[in-house]
Amino acid sequence: MIKRFLYTLILLFALITFFFTKDLWIAAKQLGKPSDxxxxxxxxxxxxxxxxxxxxxxLGIRAFISLFTKDILGVLDVHKNIxxxxxxxxxxxxxxxxxxxxxNGINLLxxxxxxxxxxxxxxxxVAFFFFLTIWLTSALLRNRLGFRAWKILHFMSYLIFPLVFIHGLKIGFTIRYTNFTAIWLFYGITFGLLTLYRIIFQFGFKKHKYEIKEIIDEANGIKRIVLKPIENFITNVIPGQFAYI
Structure with missing residues (x-):
């Protein structure tokens, strides 16, 4: 259910962008040049x-997403596919x-x-270079990289959207000269607020404190960890689902 909702929402946002470029499409059709x-x-x-x-x-901020849905796996699947x-x-x-x-005789390279x-x-x-690095390591080389190396590279994602935001705000034709500016500013403001939330969360906000009571060997390479809540214990957990402690 959550996956269908998210894919529908993403498609809706993507379709909305065509509303702001419709005049450009009409102009390109009238001019008829491939470059246009x-x-x-x-x-x-x-x-x-x-x-x-x-x-x-x-969708990659699990602590934030978990406030709205318990189906973290579904959200992460959408996140990965995007x-x-x-x-x-x-x-x-x-x-x-x-x-x-x-x-037009201009070489941007x-x-x-x-x-x-x-x-x-x-x-x-620079934003595209960071994006390409993360895309290659996540989509093509994920299984060849260790988790720690992949995680370090993934930190570049914090830089990509701010750079893209500035790039679009400065020279993006549609962003600068249509009402898409409001949507773009919404993206930028929410990115900043969610990044702040993410930082605060790392310092313990909304985290659940548990202590390990026992570690039991269930089988070869499989262990069961018994935890005891200390503070802000988890309620209404779905079996097999993620729990952030």
């Missing part, structure tokens, strides 16, 4: 990609933007830092 279509698709991919990044970050498959949309944005500007536009392009490039 490439530009509009790039903008669309940027909006959808930013939306997916926001959803993936939010990261592996949904993020393929993100690749379209830089690819088509580069092709569009090349058709050459690093420049002399204008706000060029600086913002570099910010987006």
């Amino acid at each position: 279509y490439a530009y509009v698709i790039a903008l669309q991919a940027g909006l959808i990609g930013g939306t997916l990044m926001w959803f993936q970050y939010v 990261g592996i498959y949904g993020m393929l949309v993100v690749f379209l944005h830089p690819l088509l933007i580069i092709l569009f500007y090349l058709s 050459i690093p420049k830092f002399d204008t706000t536009f060029n600086l913002s392009v570099r910010v987006g490039s």
Whole structure:
């Protein structure tokens, strides 16, 4: 149930982005040039990609998600699928933007830092590098990396959305010149608040304190750990589900 709800919600947010680009699609159709279509698709991919990044970050905060649902496994499954498959949309944005500007005699692959536009392009490039690193290590190399190495690399996810947010706010055509600005600001503000919540949680907020009473060997390599609640003990636990202590 939760997975269907989340996929529907994500699809709805993705479809909403088309409302803010409809005039650009009409203009591209009237002009009829492939480069104009490439530009509009790039903008669309940027909006959808930013939306997916926001959803993936939010759904990855287990302490926050657990306030609304007990089906953490279902939420994490959606989180994983967004990261592996949904993020393929993100690749379209830089690819088509580069092709569009090349058709107009501008090579964005050459690093420049002399204008706000060029600086913002570099910010987006850094965000894409971080994103690509996490995507490759999570989607393709996850089983080859140890958990600790993967976890350290995954910390880059904290930097990706702020960089994407700044990139879009500075030079994103749709974000700057349509009412999508409000949605983009909502993404940024909620990201900041949830990051603060995540930091506070790491310092013990809403955590459950237990002590280990006994460790029992059930079978070869399998142990049963008996815990005793000390403070803020867990209630209404679904068998087989996650519990954060």
